[in-house]
Amino acid sequence: MSGGFHITGAQVLRPEGLAEGPLGIAGGRIVDGMPGRALALDGLMVLPGIVDIHGDGFERHLAPRRGAVRDLGRGLIAAEAELAANGITTAVLAQFWSWEGGMRSPDFALAMLEALAGVRPRVATALLAQLRFETHLLGDYDRFAGTVERHGVPYVVFNDHVPHAALAAGKRPPRLTGQALKSGRSPEAHLDLLRALHARTDEVPAALATLAGRLAGQGVLLGSHDDPDALSRARWAALGARVAEFPTSLAAARASEGAPVVMGAPNVLRGGSHSDGVDAREVVMAGLCTALASDYHYPAPRLAALSLAAGIGIERAWALVSSGPAGVLGLTDRGRLEPGAWADLVVIDPADGRVGLTVAGGRVSYMSGPVAEVVLDGSGG
Structure with a gap:
């Protein structure tokens, strides 16, 4: 043809x-x-075609078992086949840049971006990168911004997964041993790292404002992740992080005031969040959702949109996985x-x-x- x-x-x-x-x-x-x-x-x-604005399901193809796939390019090609089989024609691959180590480490992110550059000319699906940056990695700010510019990363989302509450209370964070093993550190070394990151919390806001300004100057789309309330959303918006990814409350979604709100399609299919957050259907029905993302399950955008169509019509439902996310990403041609x-x-x-x-x-x-x-x-x- x-x-x-x-x-x-x-x-x-x-x-x-x-x-x-x-x-x-x-x-x-x-x-x-x-x-x-x-x-x-x-x-x-x-x-x-579905525009998947945030998905990390590709990780299963890069590491079906620890160390099983060493050629990241082959893993990405396998991921592209799954994307295509689920009607996804543009996919944003959400890659961590985190202190968590392993597949979430900065070194892995760099390797993934290099592999992605090599795979793009060989596949039909448009593959874009999103980097999910852990805000407390203060020593990585310059390296991170340089990487975003060098690889033309169009979309950055800010995360903070440091268990501050437990550390502030002098407690051992939950799941510490498992996380340490995944990172390749001993539990003691991992705990020391978490304490060091937590201790520099007061330095983060000023550094983050500078980083956000630098990235925005490069034309990068910025977002925040898991905003719990309206105040948190407002703080991120003030830094230029327009996109609210997976807000965990209806109040946080409402606080976006017309800015993009991305919800998880698996949340729609489950009938609620797996982590006690707001029901994505509630956000959709309130007219607050701009886009549904695969999150961790590539069939989910298609199935969620078809499920919602019975209540809101196929035109509105399918826009959540096509024109909606395309508009957020500035992709006016699809x-x-x-x-x-x-x-x-x-x-x-x-x-x-x-x-x-x-x-x-x-x-x-x-x-x-x-x-x-x-x-x-x-x-x-």
């Missing part, structure tokens, strides 16, 4: 709504008319099916929600079932 093709017989979700009509694809774009070969996909739905837009689309069987075809930038990245039979038959149905 390198010369272009067009789809007939399917319900197509365009900006004006879901309706049957031909959809043309040529030169990597959605086009007017009916170019090339016809694909008759009667009874199926053609939806904009997230919708209209002439001139990037040819990112997913074909779904409305009977069971299964993906039959994923096209990213006009290139087939995944195909199965009845759609594959139509394509292989060569007759267009």
